[in-house]
Amino acid sequence: xNNFIYDIPVKVYFGEDQLQHLGExxxxxxxxxxxxxxxxxxxxxxxxxxxxxxxxKAGLEVVELSGIEPNPRIDSxxxxxxxxxxxxxxxxxxxxxxxxxxxxxxxxxxxxxDFDPWDFLNExxxxxxxxxxxxxxxxxxATGSEMDCGGVISNPETNDKIGRLxxxxxxxxxxLDPSNTFSxxxxxxACGSSDxxxxxxxxxxxxxxxxxxxxxxxxxxxxxxxxxxxVAMREPDNYEARANLMWTSSWAINSFIDxxxxxxxxxxxxxxxxxxxYDITHGLGLAILTPRWMEYCLNEQMVSKYVQFGVxxxxxxxxxxxxxxxxxxxxxxxxxxxxxxxLKSSFTALGIDRTHFETMAEKSVKxxxxxxxxxxxxxxxxxxxxxMCL
Amino acid sequence: xNNFIYDIPVKVYFGEDQLQHLGExxxxxxxxxxxxxxxxxxxxxxxxxxxxxxxxKAGLEVVELSGIEPNPRIDSxxxxxxxxxxxxxxxxxxxxxxxxxxxxxxxxxxxxxDFDPWDFLNExxxxxxxxxxxxxxxxxxATGSEMDCGGVISNPETNDKIGRLxxxxxxxxxxLDPSNTFSxxxxxxACGSSDxxxxxxxxxxxxxxxxxxxxxxxxxxxxxxxxxxxVAMREPDNYEARANLMWTSSWAINSFIDxxxxxxxxxxxxxxxxxxxYDITHGLGLAILTPRWMEYCLNEQMVSKYVQFGVxxxxxxxxxxxxxxxxxxxxxxxxxxxxxxxLKSSFTALGIDRTHFETMAEKSVKxxxxxxxxxxxxxxxxxxxxxMCL
Numbered sequence: 093x094n095n096f097i098y099d100i101p102v103k104v105y106f107g108e109d110q111l112q113h114l115g116e117x118x119x120x121x122x123x124x125x126x127x128x129x130x131x132x133x134x135x136x137x138x139x140x141x142x143x144x145x146x147x148x149k150a151g152l153e154v155v156e157l158s159g160i161e162p163n164p165r166i167d168s169x170x171x172x173x174x175x176x177x178x179x180x181x182x183x184x185x186x187x188x189x190x191x192x193x194x195x196x197x198x199x200x201x202x203x204x205x206d207f208d209p210w211d212f213l214n215e216x217x218x219x220x221x222x223x224x225x226x227x228x229x230x231x232x233x234a235t236g237s238e239m240d241c242g243g244v245i246s247n248p249e250t251n252d253k254i255g256r257l258x259x260x261x262x263x264x265x266x267x268l269d270p271s272n273t274f275s276x277x278x279x280x281x282a283c284g285s286s287d288x289x290x291x292x293x294x295x296x297x298x299x300x301x302x303x304x305x306x307x308x309x310x311x312x313x314x315x316x317x318x319x320x321x322x323v324a325m326r327e328p329d330n331y332e333a334r335a336n337l338m339w340t341s342s343w344a345i346n347s348f349i350d351x352x353x354x355x356x357x358x359x360x361x362x363x364x365x366x367x368x369x370y371d372i373t374h375g376l377g378l379a380i381l382t383p384r385w386m387e388y389c390l391n392e393q394m395v396s397k398y399v400q401f402g403v404x405x406x407x408x409x410x411x412x413x414x415x416x417x418x419x420x421x422x423x424x425x426x427x428x429x430x431x432x433x434x435l436k437s438s439f440t441a442l443g444i445d446r447t448h449f450e451t452m453a454e455k456s457v458k459x460x461x462x463x464x465x466x467x468x469x470x471x472x473x474x475x476x477x478x479x480m481c482l
Numbered sequence: 483x484n485n486f487i488y489d490i491p492v493k494v495y496f497g498e499d500q501l502q503h504l505g506e507x508x509x510x511x512x513x514x515x516x517x518x519x520x521x522x523x524x525x526x527x528x529x530x531x532x533x534x535x536x537x538x539k540a541g542l543e544v545v546e547l548s549g550i551e552p553n554p555r556i557d558s559x560x561x562x563x564x565x566x567x568x569x570x571x572x573x574x575x576x577x578x579x580x581x582x583x584x585x586x587x588x589x590x591x592x593x594x595x596d597f598d599p600w601d602f603l604n605e606x607x608x609x610x611x612x613x614x615x616x617x618x619x620x621x622x623x624a625t626g627s628e629m630d631c632g633g634v635i636s637n638p639e640t641n642d643k644i645g646r647l648x649x650x651x652x653x654x655x656x657x658l659d660p661s662n663t664f665s666x667x668x669x670x671x672a673c674g675s676s677d678x679x680x681x682x683x684x685x686x687x688x689x690x691x692x693x694x695x696x697x698x699x700x701x702x703x704x705x706x707x708x709x710x711x712x713v714a715m716r717e718p719d720n721y722e723a724r725a726n727l728m729w730t731s732s733w734a735i736n737s738f739i740d741x742x743x744x745x746x747x748x749x750x751x752x753x754x755x756x757x758x759x760y761d762i763t764h765g766l767g768l769a770i771l772t773p774r775w776m777e778y779c780l781n782e783q784m785v786s787k788y789v790q791f792g793v794x795x796x797x798x799x800x801x802x803x804x805x806x807x808x809x810x811x812x813x814x815x816x817x818x819x820x821x822x823x824x825l826k827s828s829f830t831a832l833g834i835d836r837t838h839f840e841t842m843a844e845k846s847v848k849x850x851x852x853x854x855x856x857x858x859x860x861x862x863x864x865x866x867x868x869x870m871c872l
Contacts, residue, residue: 093725095497100490107485107742304709305726305733308702316695335483336695339741343695351729352497 093301094352102239102346103265106339110267111142114227115150117265121225122182125154126175128196129187132158134231137275143187143229155179157199160188163246163253163367163374164195166210173202173209176224186228186263189284190235193228194243197261200224213245213254220258229267232276233337234284234375236291236345238266246368252455253368255360268342270334278325282433283375285321285337289314290378291344294357297386297397297466303351310349311404316340318405322432356461359385362474365452370444379429380438384480386422389467390415398422439481449478483691484742492629492736493655496729500657501532501619505540507655511615512572515544516565518586519577522548524621527665533577533619545569547589550578553636553643553757553764554585556600563592563599566614576618576653579674580625583618584633587651590614603635603644610648619657622666623727624674624765626681626735628656636758642845643758645750658732660724668715672823673765675711675727679704680768681734684747687776687787687856693741700739701794706730708795712822746851749775752864755842760834769819770828774870776812779857780805788812829871839868 105113118125125147134140147154157175160168175181176199186196200223202209211218230238237243241262244255276284296310316336323333343349362385363377390398395414402408402421410417430437439445453474456462462469469477495503508515515537524530537544547565550558565571566589576586590613592599601608620628627633631652634645666674686700706726713723733739752775753767780788785804792798792811800807820827829835843864846852852859859867 093497093722095495095500097500098494098496101493102488103491104488105485106488107483110485110487301722303726303729304722305703305706305730308705309699312698312702313695315698319694332483332691332694336693339693340695 093303094354096350096352098348099259100239100262100346100348102263104239104268104342105265106268108269108271110269111146111229114143114146114229114267115152118147118152118183118185118227119150121264123152124180124182125152126172126179126181126184126199127154127156127187128160128172128184128192128199129156129158130160130162130189130192133275134187137231137272139187139229139231139272143185155181160192160195162191163371164191166213166245166247168195169198169202169209169245172196172199176200176203181224183225183227186226187231189230189232190237193230193237193263194235194245196226196228197223197237197241197243198245200226201258201261210247213247213256214252217256220260223258223260226261226263227265227267228263229269229272230338231272232280232284233273233334233341234287236288236341238263238268239342239346244364251368253364255364266342268338270331270338271329273334273338274329276328278328278434280373281321281324281328281337282435283373283379284341285317285375285433286379286429286435287375288337288341288344289317290359290375290382292349293382294360295349295353296401298353298355299394299397299466300353300355302353306349306351307400313340313344313349314405318428325433355466356464358462358465358467358469361459361461362456362477365455366439366444368455369448369452370442372442372444376435376442379433379435380481381477383422383426383429384477386425388473388477388480390418390422391467394467439478446482449475453478483693484744486740486742488738489649490629490652490736490738492653494629494658494732495655496658498659498661500659501536504533504536504617504619504657505542508537508542508573508575508617509540511654513542514570514572515542516562516569516571516574516589517544517546517577518550518562518574518582518589519546519548520550520552520579520582523665524577527621527662529577529619529621529662533575545571550582550585552581553761554581556603556635556637558585559588559592559599559635562586562589566590566593571614573615573617576616577621579620579622580627583620583627583653584625584635586616586618587613587627587631587633588635590616591648591651600637603637603646604642607646610650613648613650616651616653617655617657618653619659619662620728621662622670622674623663623724623731624677626678626731628653628658629732629736634754641758643754645754656732658728660721660728661719663724663728664719666718668718668824670763671711671714671718671727672825673763673769674731675707675765675823676769676819676825677765678727678731678734679707680749680765680772682739683772684750685739685743686791688743688745689784689787689856690743690745692743696739696741697790703730703734703739704795708818715823744854745856746854748779748852748855748857748859751849751851752846752867755846756829756834758845759838759842760832762832762834766825766832769823769825770871771867773812773816773819774867776815778863778867778870780808780812781857784857829868835872839865843868
């Protein structure tokens with residue numbers, strides 16, 4: 093078992109009608125607020141008005157940056173960082189899903205430096221020495237950005253989509269109101285749930301000796317997604333389903349479940365290349381890749397983890413040969429993603445063909461992470477997995 | 483489902499050889515350290531010397547308060563609070579188990595007031611306006627005090643044993659090195675494990691509509707205790723077993739698993755009276771009480787929770803009548819506590835008779851919590867449960 097440091101000082105207001113605390117929390121950091129959001133869905137659900145009302149009530153001044161894209165782009169980050177400087181912003185308030193929160197994190201860091209914020213992400217890997225404080229109001233259960241210190245930013249000019257973690261970008265306070273996700277469409281709910289599941293699978297499929305306790309926790313989180321994602325798709329305003337998905341999204345990736353596991357992720361680096369080239373929804377790309385990756389990596393040495401997954405998460409009969417159980421586990425996961433959640437099951441169905449496979453595979457392995465994954469993968473391996481996804 | 487605020491900003495260094503960070507963490511709070519510990523076992527295991535070396539290396543000044551009792555007493559708290567004032571202490575370093583950490587929390591609060599710290603606990607319930615910062619080094623996996631904001635203090639003059647929570651007393655940093663628990667005896671390991679299990683059961687047995695996700699997490703934590711407590715008893719220096727028990731102890735009671743459940747605990751208020759009168763180990767008292775309490779509270783309305791517990795934690799065959807499963811679940815828990823852990827199974831075996839039952843039952847219900855428990859209990863109920871424990 094590896095040592096680890098647990099340090100997640102994010103304060104979370106969970107539930108309905110907690111926005112009354114927004115003003116008091118923002119005020120702890122100063123008077124000038126940059127409000128960031130996406131395409132305006134927060135206006136449709138009435139959240140924007142509530143947020144503005146609370147900000148005004150607290151006597152704070154607000155400037156706004158809207159239009160942050162899904163797969164958020166470095167140009168939005170640049171604009172936000174500049175606005176922070178121009179308006180002497182004290183605190184950033186991100187209202188939205190993972191894209192808005194991710195972009196806001198790099199604005200908060202970019203506000204504190206003189207160089208281009210893309211340098212945090214490209215090969216320069218500029219150090220994040222500090223960042224302005226961030227408060228979030230979550231409207232989509234998926235990326236866990238509300239309780240972690242990472243973000244993923246796209247640069248369409250270079251077809252790059254790159255993630256970066258730094259504790260300085262951890263939100264100070266996050267407001268998680270499940271009813272703010274009632275308007276999330278069944279399709280986006282499915283994509284978000286696939287993303288949550290992938291965050292757990294990336295850590296769970298690990299042969300390190302580690303904390304059994306956390307394996308149990310991860311199995312519980314996965315069972316929660318499997319139980320409630322279909323409910324939330326059928327009944328968008330089922331509070332219990334939305335609440336379970338929302339709190340699970342935060343704990344799937346806030347680093348608690350890692351418990352010192354040092355293994356690099358597998359499907360995320362591959363998917364980032366797919367969505368960098370085709371701008372598809374992250375969770376959809378993960379859904380297509382994950383079962384193929386599991387199939388590709390399955391061997392005698394690793395099979396025990398597949399068995400544990402199949403038996404404890406999907407309730408597969410343990411009294412069978414290990415390889416049989418493993419294959420049933422992959423099939424059960426595929427069924428969940430493609431039948432229960434109804435996600436498209438192949439690249440072909442999304443209009444993705446081999447055109448960019450070579451470049452995408454090369455970029456997937458460029459940063460070297462896949463060398464340290466569950467099963468180490470090189471470019472040829474990634475190409476084969478992409479082929480399986482067609 | 484109820485709303486809740488999640489706010490646990492405790493930084494945890496988990497694993498071996500993390501004490502190199504002790505000096506840097508203490509120094510954040512100042513130069514003057516009050517080191518608190520119990521009967522000296524930290525000297526036997528060599529931990530004391532390591533701690534002193536790190537403190538000296540960081541150039542800090544230390545005064546010591548040793549001899550903190552199991553079931554820590556208000557006199558120790560008074561002494562520690564006074565030492566904080568006399569020596570202008572900046573930070574308290576508690577090295578030990580729950581007793582030492584609990585007492586240290588009230589010293590830290592007591593250092594900031596002019597009145598007797600017992601007033602935090604007695605019917606005055608004096609407000610905890612502030613507390614000096616606390617750092618802990620844990621040597622026993624049990625109470626979870628290293629990551630929660632509560633403590634329980636005894637007053638032998640009045641036969642009182644009272645708990646109190648306040649976020650101001652939350653440790654800033656805790657060092658959790660599983661190897662610091664290698665020397666914990668099989669008996670104390672059993673008592674600690676019973677305590678951890680009870681913390682989870684007190685929350686889990688709840689009929690509120692709540693987060694299924696957290697039920698899954700709790701089941702995982704309980705399975706972890708059931709799997710690893712016997713291993714740690716048989717092989718005291720099994721790192722994996724000690725690590726699992728240690729991290730589980732923190733998460734069993736740091737409030738994460740509550741998720742807004744508002745229900746009062748049942749066995750703890752009763753046990754506090756038992757150990758206030760007889761000075762027995764808390765976890766032992768809980769072990770004797772818990773299965774009897776479960777038996778006493780079992781009825782048609784509550785049986786579904788017993789079934790969930792039996793099936794998901796003990797793997798009991800679900801294809802039976804609910805009441806049968808519930809009784810098998812209670813039997814499985816009793817077997818675990820009294821056979822696997824080898825704890826004494828009755829008050830009689832501890833020399834406890836009816837002498838103080840009336841007073842103990844009366845005090846159990848005095849603060850009113852049992853009125854809001856899983857099954858509301860009055861004095862007569864508690865008396866009957868005590869009788870069942872004979």
